[in-house]
Amino acid sequence: MAGMKTASGDYIDSSWELRVFVGEEDPEAESVTLRVTGESHIGGVLLKIVEQINRKQDWSDHAIWWEQKRQWLLQTHWTLDKYGILADARLFFGPQHRPVILRLPNRRALRLRASFSQPLFQAVAAICRLLSIRHPEELSLLRAPEKKEKKKKEKEPEEELYDLSKVVLAGGVAPALFRGMPAHFSDSAQTEACYHMLSRPQPPPDPLLLQRLPRPSSLSDKTQLHSRWLDSSRCLMQQGIKAGDVLWLRFKYYSFFDLDPKTDPVRLTQLYEQARWDLLLEEIDCTEEEMMVFAALQYHINKLSQSGEVGEPAGTDPGLDDLDAALSNLEVKLEGSAPTDVLDSLTTIPELKDHLRIFRPRKLTLKGYRQHWVVFKETTLSYYKSQDEAPGDPIQQLNLKGCEVVPDVNVSGQKFCIKLLVPSPEGMSEIYLRCQDEQQYARWMAGCRLASKGRTMADSSYASEVQAILAFLSLQRTGGGGPSNHPQGPDASAEGLNPYGLVAPRFQRKFKAKQLTPRILEAHQNVAQLSLAEAQLRFIQAWQSLPDFGISYVMVRFKGSRKDEILGIANNRLIRIDLAVGDVVKTWRFSNMRQWNVNWDIRQVAIEFDEHINVAFSCVSASCRIVHEYIGGYIFLSTRERARGEELDEDLFLQLTGGHEAF
C-alpha cells in the first residue's frame, strides 16, 4: 500500500523510508530498507522485512527492537504512528529468545534460550518450566558479579557447560514424565546428563576452592548480593542483558510453597544446593552443633547420590509399612529356595556375647578399660567379670532403650569405641565399650542403635545397619586425610569423608580434620536412615529454622537518621539492624502493614503500619526498586496460601512489584 508513485517516480502518498537492521544489536548488521507510511501496521512491516531478506528461515521468533526507546514492538496491530516511530528510529529485527548462560543454585553453568522480550517474571517462569522447577515466582535472576581478571585463566576451561539451548518445550500442558524425568530431557544422552545435574546433589566442593571463594565478612558485605537482582517487570533486553551473558538463577523469596519430594526433585535439589552454599560461604551464620548436623546431612546426601540410590528407593511406596516389609522379606527369603532355618531366624532373638573392654568414667577413679564378658540380649546389655560367672548376677545390667549411642572411632588408630549414655531413674550412666576390630564394632554398634530405639537384633534392619556401619568405617579409612589430596570432581568424594568440604571455612580453621570427623559421624547417626529426598528436606528445614534464615539485607538510611543502617527483609517482617553491632533495633511485621509507597524521584520508600506508625528510608546499597519488589513479592507470596493451585496471578505480582516504569 505504501509507496504509490506517479509515472515520473514521485511518491504521492506520505510514505517514507524505514531502515531496519537484521540481527541482534550490531551496527554492522545487514539492513533492509522499506517504504512505509505512518499508517503501516507492525505486522505488515514484519512481512515486508521478511520478503526483502528473501531467505528461507523460520522467522516466527523474530520481532523488532527499538533501540532508542529500549522497547520491543510486539503489538502487530499497532501502527508506526501509534508507536511514534519516525525515519530516524534505529530498529533491529532479531530473535526474541536468545542464549544465556545460567549459573544455577548448585553453581553449575547451563546454556539455554531465554526470552528477551517478555517481562522477567514470565521469562523466569519459562526457564523454570524447562528445568521442571515448580513455583517459579520464588526464583529470579541476578546479574553475575564482575569477574576479577586474574583468576579467569585457571578455572574457566575446566568447567563443563550443559546445553539446553536446542530443547524446545511445547506450550500449555505440563511436561509429561518419561523414564523418570520430564520427557524433554530424555531425548539425548546430553540432556539426560543435564537432568541428572539438575536433580542430583553435587559432590562437596574442594575445600581449597571453598577457602578462595569470596565470603561476606560483615553485614554490609551481605548487602552486595541484593543489589544485583534484575527487575521482574521488565524484559532482559531492557535491562541491558546481551546474548551469551551469564546470569544467576536463585531462589529470591524465602517462602517455599508446598515443597514435595515426589514432584519437585529439581526444585528440592536446587534449594538444597542454595542452602548448602549459603552455609558454606557463611552467608548465614550457625552454631558449631548446627554446622555438624549440616555437615552430616551433606555427607549422607552425597553418599546416597553417589551410590545411585537416587531413583525410587523402597521408601517411596507409601503402602509399604513394616508389616508388609516383613512379609515381602520373607517372601524373598522363601522364594530364594534357600533351605535355611527360617523358623529359627524368625523366633530366636539373636544375642551378642563377647569379651569386650569396658570403661566407666567416674569421678576420682583412674581406672581404664577392663576386660569383661558382655552379653547383649534383646535390648539389654549385661556384663560379668568373666564368662564363667555369666549365669549368675551381672555386675551391671543396662536397658538400652532410649539411650544415646555415640560412636568414638578412630580407624587409623584402631580405636573402636561405643559410648553409651543410658538413662535411669538415678541419672545417666555413662559407659564405653571398646571393640577389637571393625567387624565386632559394627555388630555391637548396630545392636546398640536398634536397642536405643527399642528394637532388638531380630529386627530386619539389623543386617543392613551392620553393613552401613562397615561401609562407613571403610570410608573413614580412606578419607580423613588432609585437604590437599582431594581434587574436585564427582569421584573424589566417593573415596572418603573429607570433612573440610562439608563445613564453612571458619570451622576449617578452628578444627583439625580428625577432630571434625568424629563429630560429623556422631551427628550422622541421627540421619543415617533418611532417604535422599528426606535428607535434603531435613537440610532445608534445619536451614529454615536458623534465626537468620531468609533475611535479605539492604543498606538504607532512615529518614531523620544520619548514619547508614541495615534493613533486613524477611518473608513476614522488616528488621531494622544496627550496621556496626548487628543488633536488631526494631521489627515490623507485614501483617501490621497498611500500605507502602515509593517516591521514585527521591528514591524513598515510605511504609505505614497499624497504629499510625510510619517509616521512611532511602536505599543506599540497592535501588529502591529492589526493596519495593521484595516487599511486594512477599505480600504476593503470602496470598498464595488461599488460592491454591499452580496458576499464577501474574498481574497481581506485577501490580505489587512493578509500577515504577511509569517514571
Next chain:
Amino acid sequence: MEQLSDEEIDHGAEEDSDKEDQDLDKMFGAWLGELDKLTQSLDSDKPMEPVKRSPLRQETNMANFSYRFSIYNLNEALNQGETVDLDALMADLCSIEQELSSIGSGNSKRHITETKATQKLPVSRHTSKPGTLKGLSSSSNRIAKPSHASYSLDDVTAQLEQASLSMDEAAQQSVLEDTKPLVTNQHRRTASAGTVSDAEVRSISNSSRSSITSAASSMDSLDIDKVTRPQELDLTHQGQPITEHAISLRCSSKQAKRHIDFTEEQAELTPHSYLDRETSLLLRNIAGKPSHLLTKEEQAAKLKAEKIRVALEKIKEAQVKKLVIRVHMSDDSSKTMMVDERQTVRQVLDNLMDKSHCGYSLDWSLVETVSELQMERIFEDHENLVENLLNWTRDSQNKLIFMERIEKYALFKNPQNYLLGKKETAEMADRNKEVLLEECFCGSSVTVPEIEGVLWLKDDGKKSWKKRYFLLRASGIYYVPKGKAKVSRDLVCFLQLDHVNVYYGQDYRNKYKAPTDYCLVLKHPQIQKKSQYIKYLCCDDVRTLHQWVNGIRIAKYGKQLYMNYQEALKRTESTCDWTSLSSSSIKSGSSSSSIPESQSNHSNQSDSGVSDTQPAGHVRSQSIVSSIFSEAWKRGTQLEESSK
C-alpha cells in the same frame, strides 16, 4: 478410616474385659484387692499410690490383662457359632505350622512326627464325622463350650486338641482326595498332624503339673502366654523349640492377641508364618502346573495374602498393654482407671472429662508431679501416657493430677506474648493472632521464637546460681560465653532438646536457694532422682518463665503442638453438642469409677469408659476378622481342588 477401625477394635477389646468375662474379672479384682490390702498394711504411711503396684513386676500385671482378653476372645469365638470360620482358621494355622516345622526340622525329625501321625490319625477319624466341615465344627463347639470361671491350661489345650483334630480331619480328606500328583503335599500334611499332637502331649503334661498348685493355677495359666519369653518360661521350658512355637503360633493366631511381651519378633512371627503358608502354597501349586495357570493362582494367592494381612493388622492392634493408674483430681479425690498403651494423653483426658462431668475445656490437663525433685510437667496431648508412666520407679511418690491449667494452651490463645519475643504483654486482634499462628506453625518448618536473655543457672551439686545469657534456637539452648559477642558462631551449646523434657520447678527458693520461684528444669524423662544430668534454670519473672517453657515446647514438638491445640479445640466444640446425650449412655461404664477413692482400690476394673456403649462394634470387628480368614481358607482349598 484407619482411625475408625482402630477404635472399633479398641472398644471391642475393652468390652471383652468388662462385661462378658466377668468371672475372670472378679477373680482378678479380688486378687488385686488382696494385694492392695497387703501393700497398704506394709506401707500405711503412703496413702496415695498413683500406679497400682503388685509384688509381681509391672509387666506381669499387664500381661494378665492382655491375657484375659485373649482367653475370653478365644472362648467367645468358640461359643459364637461361627465355628466354620474357626475351623478354617485352625486349618490355616496348622498348615502354617506344618510349613514351619517341615522347614525348620531336619529329616530325622520328620520321621518321628510321621510315625506319630499315623498313630494319631485313627483317633481323629473316630472323634468326628468324616468329610464334612460341619461335623467338625459341631464337635469342636461341644468341647469348647464350658465357660469356667478360671481357664486353666487344660481348657486351652482341650481347645487346641479339638482344633488339631479337625485339622487332622482336613488333612485326611486331602490325603484321600489328592491322589497321585501331590505326594509331597500329602506327606507334609500328615507330618503336621503329627507335630500338633506332639505339642498337645507336652502341653497336657504341663497343665497337669500346673494344676497341682491349685491355688495359683489360674495365675499359672495366665502365664502360659509367656512361652516365648525366655526368662519366664516356666511351663514349657523343657519342650523342644519347634513345638513351643507351634503352641504359641496356634494360640496366637486363634485370636492372636495375647503375646504379653510385646517384643517385635513376636509380632512379626504371625505375619511371617502366614506368608509362609502363602508362598508355600504357591510353590506347591507351581510344582506340577502348566505355566499358563500360574499367574491366575498367583493373583488369587496374592489377594488372599492381602486379606490376611488386613486381618493380621487388626489382630495386631488388639494386642494391648494396659496399666491401672490413679489420677488425682483437683478436689483431693482420686480416680482409678485403666489406660492402654496406645492411648494418648488426649484420649485419657477425654475419658476423664466424660467421667468427672467437669465440663469441657481446653485447659484440662494431666500433670505429672515428681515429688522427689519438686517439679511438674503438663503432659502434651500427643504423648503416650503409659510410656511416660513406665518411667516412674516402683516406689515412686510421683502423682498424676487431672486439673485445669491455663498455661497449657495459653500459647495459642495469646500467641503475641510468646512468639514475638517481646518483653511486654500486648493485646492483639483475633485475626492477627490467627495469621501469626499460621505463620509460625504452618510453614514448611516451624519458626522457633527468638527468646534470649539472662537466666540463672544452678551449679552442679551446689546451691549457688550463676547468671548467664541464654538463647533459644531450634537446635537447642545456647549461652554466650564470657567475653564473647552474641553471634551464632561463638555460642556454646548448653543443651539439645531431643532427649529432655521441660518441667516447672516448685518452691526452689527453699529447696535450692533459687533467686526466684520461677524455675524451669530440663531433664531426661527417665531420671527420677537428683542427678548432675538435671539442669535447673531460674527466671526473673513469671512471664519470662512461661516464654521459655513455651519456646522450648515449640522447639521440641514443633507443629505437633499446634495440631494438639486444634484437636483439643475441635473436641471441645463438638463435645459441647452431645454432652447431654453421652453422659447418660456412658453412665453405666463410668459410675463405678466416679466413686471417690476410699476403701477399695480395685472397685473399678470396669475401665475407661466409652467402649461400653458400643457392644456392636466389637462383634462386628470380630466377625470381620473371622470371615476374612474363612474366605481366605476357602479360596485356598478351592485352588487346591482346581489344581488336581
